[in-house]
Amino acid sequence: MQTPVTRRDFLGSALLASGAALLGPLTPEQLLAQQDDFTGYGGVSEYNPSNGNTLRVLQAGHQIRDSVYDPLPKDIIEAGEIYDCVIVGGGISGLAAALFLHRRARPGAKSLVLENHPIFGGEAKQNEFLVDGQRLVAHQGSAIYQLQEPRSFLAQFYDSIGMKTPKLTYQKWTGPEPEMPLSRTPYDAVGMDHGQYGFWFGAKFGHKPGMWVMDPVRKKLEGAPISASNRAEWLRWLMGTPVEDKKFEHPKFEGDAISRYLDSITLERHYMERFGLSQETVRTFLSPVEGGGSGLGPDALSAYSEYAYETLHPSADEAGETDQMFPGGNTTIARLIVKSLNTLAIDGPNSIEGVSRNYVNFAALDSSEAPARIRLGATVISVQHDGDPAKASSVSIIYEKDGKLYRVKTHSAVIAGGSWTAKHIVKDLPETHRSAYAGFYRSPCLMANVAVRNWRFLYNMGLSGCRWFDGLIGNYMEVRKLALTGQAAATIGPDSPIVLSLKILNMSGSSVSSSVTCSRTQASMPSATLPESFSIAGGMPI
Numbered sequence: 001m002q003t004p005v006t007r008r009d010f011l012g013s014a015l016l017a018s019g020a021a022l023l024g025p026l027t028p029e030q031l032l033a034q035q036d037d038f039t040g041y042g043g044v045s046e047y048n049p050s051n052g053n054t055l056r057v058l059q060a061g062h063q064i065r066d067s068v069y070d071p072l073p074k075d076i077i078e079a080g081e082i083y084d085c086v087i088v089g090g091g092i093s094g095l096a097a098a099l100f101l102h103r104r105a106r107p108g109a110k111s112l113v114l115e116n117h118p119i120f121g122g123e124a125k126q127n128e129f130l131v132d133g134q135r136l137v138a139h140q141g142s143a144i145y146q147l148q149e150p151r152s153f154l155a156q157f158y159d160s161i162g163m164k165t166p167k168l169t170y171q172k173w174t175g176p177e178p179e180m181p182l183s184r185t186p187y188d189a190v191g192m193d194h195g196q197y198g199f200w201f202g203a204k205f206g207h208k209p210g211m212w213v214m215d216p217v218r219k220k221l222e223g224a225p226i227s228a229s230n231r232a233e234w235l236r237w238l239m240g241t242p243v244e245d246k247k248f249e250h251p252k253f254e255g256d257a258i259s260r261y262l263d264s265i266t267l268e269r270h271y272m273e274r275f276g277l278s279q280e281t282v283r284t285f286l287s288p289v290e291g292g293g294s295g296l297g298p299d300a301l302s303a304y305s306e307y308a309y310e311t312l313h314p315s316a317d318e319a320g321e322t323d324q325m326f327p328g329g330n331t332t333i334a335r336l337i338v339k340s341l342n343t344l345a346i347d348g349p350n351s352i353e354g355v356s357r358n359y360v361n362f363a364a365l366d367s368s369e370a371p372a373r374i375r376l377g378a379t380v381i382s383v384q385h386d387g388d389p390a391k392a393s394s395v396s397i398i399y400e401k402d403g404k405l406y407r408v409k410t411h412s413a414v415i416a417g418g419s420w421t422a423k424h425i426v427k428d429l430p431e432t433h434r435s436a437y438a439g440f441y442r443s444p445c446l447m448a449n450v451a452v453r454n455w456r457f458l459y460n461m462g463l464s465g466c467r468w469f470d471g472l473i474g475n476y477m478e479v480r481k482l483a484l485t486g487q488a489a490a491t492i493g494p495d496s497p498i499v500l501s502l503k504i505l506n507m508s509g510s511s512v513s514s515s516v517t518c519s520r521t522q523a524s525m526p527s528a529t530l531p532e533s534f535s536i537a538g539g540m541p542i
């Protein structure tokens with residue numbers, strides 16, 4: 001693992017070989033030949049050409065970063081279109097902006113969403129596989145959403161887009177063998193509570209190829225090849241037992257004194273204070289998965305990031321479970337928004353089942369008749385007021401599509417992409433905003449979905465999930481029972497085909513390596529530390 005691994009190496013060799021065997025008559029080589037070297041296999045159906053940041057998206061982003069369009073070329077085509085609002089970015093934020101505009105602006109207001117990927121959704125996209133004739137779906141990025149307080153703003157929004165039953169029903173167990181409780185999301189790790197979870201320790205811990213420590217929490221890390229102090233500290237953390245003299249109060253609301261204090265220290269320091277952990281324990285066992293799997297490790301994240309979630313989403317059902325997940329993650333939410341915006345955009349009814357089962361009508365997305373147009377494969381390279389920003393009545397938006405540059409005019413614009421893109425494309429951004437943006441950092445993330453014909457190999461080992469700590473690809477995986485939205489089979493057992501999702505965050509070695517010393521309060525993450533060979537799952541790579 002000291003050798004750099006490219007995205008193609010990983011997607012191509014490790015996974016595609018196994019995936020292809022499941023996916024029909026094409027060999028791995030034939031499947032790879034359909035894609036460019038960078039992009040790799042994209043699954044089947046309408047998300048096939050949009051598996052994360054493809055080579056095309058990456059190159060368009062790098063052209064912006066490298067100032068290829070500075071100064072603007074002369075051969076810009078005037079599209080002759082004038083909008084009330086142009087929205088840059090067709091992720092959930094941009095789509096929701098278009099929907100709010102459509103619902104609240106004067107009748108007949110015209111808007112346009114410009115999105116650089118071949119399909120809308122941003123992080124909220126999915127991969128689809130065909131395994132033995134069965135369609136399997138898994139999330140690319142954004143996975144879970146939360147139940148909301150009844151009548152809250154978000155609950156009403158969910159309802160308004162067709163999410164009438166936000167609490168989902170999940171697959172039931174099938175087969176003669178004893179049931180294994182399964183997680184609903186990649187993050188639940190319910191196996192920890194049922195003795196069906198394993199930790200894998202490999203060469204880094206003196207074991208070749210490696211050894212399992214089963215039921216690690218209840219068996220108190222018995223047999224783990226680690227020092228006694230590491231064991232004691234880690235167990236405290238795993239069991240949520242604070243050090244005795246450390247009273248800890250959770251923040252009650254965002255901005256209270258506790259949350260402000262937490263936001264002034266790193267998550268690593270907080271773990272060290274609250275659970276009495278050494279820095280070594282945090283960096284060896286809690287990174288980069290903990291801290292929400294945000295890419296950066298606890299050394300870089302604000303301690304408040306651990307609690308922001310519970311502060312923002314306090315609602316839970318009777319079972320204390322707030323997190324919900326569609327088979328393809330929040331893809332379904334993006335599709336519901338698009339369907340609410342333009343009923344012709346997706347066939348069938350405006351319901352969870354409707355948008356899950358039916359296909360996108362791509363021609364309808366950018367139709368001049370559409371209440372809000374969505375233009376795909378369009379990378380915005382410049383957003384600039386026409387004249388003095390304080391007085392200008394219009395903004396020029398220039399985008400690249402199929403190798404040509406186009407200009408549209410608008411009375412307002414919403415930039416719903418990442419700040420790392422916005423700071424390049426918004427030409428008359430006030431200096432205060434520009435310097436604020438300079439304080440934001442991003443880290444790479446690769447999601448890999450692996451379709452397997454069955455998961456009996458895990459069931460037979462007594463595992464529904466596991467975690468590993470060796471700097472190998474990914475850190476954890478989980479067998480999930482899927483929500484019943486018309487996509488998945490009603491039942492699941494060890495012989496069911498499933499998709500295992502790997503979230504690969506430690507691509508620059510470790511997110512807490514000394515070359516990545518990013519924190520909110522100090523230091524920076526030089527872009528040179530990001531491996532060129534990986535694309536960014538979030539937003540657009542620049």
Ligand SMILES: Cc1cc2nc3c(=O)[nH]c(=O)nc-3n(C[C@H](O)[C@H](O)[C@H](O)COP(=O)(O)OP(=O)(O)OC[C@H]3O[C@@H](n4cnc5c(N)ncnc54)[C@H](O)[C@@H]3O)c2cc1C
Pocket residue numbers: 088089090091092093094095114115116117121122123124140141142143144145330378379380381416417418421425445447537538539540
């Ligand atoms: C790996 C990962 C997992 C996540 N998991 C969850 C989760 O489980 N639950 C959750 O709620 N949130 C999750 N998130 C956060 C998630 O990203 C947000 O909830 C939400 O999807 C973000 O939507 P967005 O529209 O703001 O941004 P994005 O989804 O990033 O969409 C922005 C879109 O704008 C496009 N764009 C950017 N610049 C341009 C340009 N110049 N021209 C044209 N298009 C452009 C981008 O390519 C992208 O498609 C996750 C994020 C990541 C990275």
